[in-house]
Amino acid sequence: FAAPDWAEPGDRLSPADHPTETLRARDIIAGAPPILVSPRKPDGELRGSRFSQLLILRLAPTANGPSSGRLLGYTAICSHAGCVVSSWIPGLNLFLCPCHGSEYDPARHGAVVGGPAPAPLPSIPLQDVSGLVEVAGHFSARPGGRTGRTD
């Protein structure tokens, strides 16, 4: 068993498709689709496992919820069978897992709103530190749901 390589407080974030860049708070546009990112340890080392990946977004201010405009982070690992939740439903503003169609609502703490997922998508707190997005705490629950997969 490999130890989980999940994001930890103090990690910075790199876009999954641009792993040498560091995500800035101003890169997260309110109302835009989520960005898939990999955490980077404080010493600079990338957490390379796909099970470490996160979804980052800001809800549109018009969403009218308590989360609108704030930086939000969720594990990218579906609680159903461990796929990466790589799709987004614009307009409804829902995460969509392409494997079996589970839908999660980022405005409601990652609640399952469709499909076979057995548990919400765990969230992780983020903060803006001198313009860079930084992990500010731990996951709300174990990522991966009942799959138990960590790498």
Ligand code: FES
């Ligand atoms: Fe995501 Fe099945 S793994 S819906």
